[in-house]
Amino acid sequence: MTEATLGAAPLTRESALPASLEGGEPLALSRLRELALAAYREMPWPSSTRDEDWRRTAQIDKLDPASFSPSSASPWLPELAGPGPKSSASLFTGAPQAGVESPEARGLRGALTSEPDRWVQLLGSVAPPGLRKLVALNTARFVDGALVHVGRGEQLELPIRLVHGVGDGEASFPRTLIVLEEGASATVLEEWLSPPDARGLLVPVAEVIVGRGARLTHLVSQRLGERSVLQSTLRARQLEGSSYDLSFVLLGGSWSKSYLEVEMAGEGSEFRSAGLCVGRGSQHFDIQTLQDHMARGAVSDLLYRAAVAERARSVFAGLIRVEEGAQKTNAYVQNRNLLLSPTAKADSNPTLEILANDVRCTHGTAAGRIDEEQLFYCQSRGVTREEARRLVVEGFFADVVDHFPEGELREAARGWVLDALDELSRSGALSASPG
Numbered sequence: 001m002t003e004a005t006l007g008a009a010p011l012t013r014e015s016a017l018p019a020s021l022e023g024g025e026p027l028a029l030s031r032l033r034e035l036a037l038a039a040y041r042e043m044p045w046p047s048s049t050r051d052e053d054w055r056r057t058a059q060i061d062k063l064d065p066a067s068f069s070p071s072s073a074s075p076w077l078p079e080l081a082g083p084g085p086k087s088s089a090s091l092f093t094g095a096p097q098a099g100v101e102s103p104e105a106r107g108l109r110g111a112l113t114s115e116p117d118r119w120v121q122l123l124g125s126v127a128p129p130g131l132r133k134l135v136a137l138n139t140a141r142f143v144d145g146a147l148v149h150v151g152r153g154e155q156l157e158l159p160i161r162l163v164h165g166v167g168d169g170e171a172s173f174p175r176t177l178i179v180l181e182e183g184a185s186a187t188v189l190e191e192w193l194s195p196p197d198a199r200g201l202l203v204p205v206a207e208v209i210v211g212r213g214a215r216l217t218h219l220v221s222q223r224l225g226e227r228s229v230l231q232s233t234l235r236a237r238q239l240e241g242s243s244y245d246l247s248f249v250l251l252g253g254s255w256s257k258s259y260l261e262v263e264m265a266g267e268g269s270e271f272r273s274a275g276l277c278v279g280r281g282s283q284h285f286d287i288q289t290l291q292d293h294m295a296r297g298a299v300s301d302l303l304y305r306a307a308v309a310e311r312a313r314s315v316f317a318g319l320i321r322v323e324e325g326a327q328k329t330n331a332y333v334q335n336r337n338l339l340l341s342p343t344a345k346a347d348s349n350p351t352l353e354i355l356a357n358d359v360r361c362t363h364g365t366a367a368g369r370i371d372e373e374q375l376f377y378c379q380s381r382g383v384t385r386e387e388a389r390r391l392v393v394e395g396f397f398a399d400v401v402d403h404f405p406e407g408e409l410r411e412a413a414r415g416w417v418l419d420a421l422d423e424l425s426r427s428g429a430l431s432a433s434p435g
Helices: 027-042 077-081 108-114 116-122 133-141 372-379 385-396 408-427
Strands: 004-006 009-011 089-092 105-107 145-150 160-165 170-172 175-180 185-193 205-210 215-224 229-238 243-252 255-264 270-279 284-293 299-308 313-322 330-339 345-354 360-368
Touching: 027 116, 027 133, 077 089, 077 160, 077 185, 089 105, 105 108, 108 116, 108 145, 108 175, 116 175, 133 205, 133 229, 145 160, 145 185, 175 185, 175 215, 205 215, 205 243, 215 229, 215 255, 215 408, 229 243, 243 255, 243 408, 255 270, 270 284, 270 313, 270 408, 284 299, 284 330, 299 313, 299 345, 299 385, 313 330, 313 360, 330 345, 330 385, 345 360, 372 385, 385 408
Parallel strands: 089 160, 145 175, 160 185, 175 205, 185 215, 205 229, 215 243, 229 255, 243 270, 255 284, 270 299, 284 313, 299 330, 313 345, 330 360
Antiparallel strands: 004 009, 105 145
């Protein structure tokens, strides 16, 4: 196996050396990195033949981290991201110009070096290094990221924007820490990007803590180049009476594996989520979700819709877990898949694991093709078949787009979906014949 270096440290499937923040880092962070590195060395590389998580994503068997170089400065990142919505802060991880910080949002590197006692202890508290192999690697290798901290009772009116990217031939491990204290409220837009022709490896980890009675709206947008790979982990912990609203859009990339996991540790907490993906060519989207009810009276609702064309594939595994004692739980997970080509494929596996006896937990899943009667109705009114198929796909995603906050953020989500449908039109996927 060949070796590549991240900084001065070799990185292989079996081992790596921990990175270090520019200018040095606190001792507590160095110790955390050592723990992460030990976990990385102990855990085997994920395998589609051994690990249930990866059974339908065999691409992991061929991924070699040694074939990627260190992530460098990314002057293209702000231009690639575009102007975006009006925000109170806009941070670009790895860009020479890091954007505009605010008291509530700043670079993670600066926060860890200026206030190590306050922030290092929270790193790994929600997504511990031993959680998974690539979480351990992110913990050992991250050199940049973002901290969002909203103090007790603060209500932020404008969203905070965080943009992480990876360049051609590079591996990047951005880290995000979002902390809302009691009664706080905020909206955070997080974007994962790469240039159109880039072959990169992006491994972001986001840890979210929603305090007692706090309200967080979290929006995630993945828009990668066709040759890039994503392995992301977003893990949240909710305290008593908190509200966490997550919307996500997964577009682009060669293949991706995404974990979205929420611990509902506080009584009466609420979690709502809606997401989508659009796949074409040989793209592969694998998403695994967890709604972990740990306290009484919590409510969760997750909707995921996927449309795949040509040889693309969507994989979804959604688990509702109700811990012992988490009575009065109300939870739902739903996955709907639209197959736009005979060779497209969708796998769906929503499951329940219930250890309490006074709960309401349900799941639903479906996969199918566009209804010919819908197309006939449109065509009888002068709409071409391709335009009719596009209208049906737009309508299929409407409830997910409407889950985004009204205004600029919703229009941005609609624009991302329309851009993806433009790509389907150019590839001819929307002009497919019956059957």
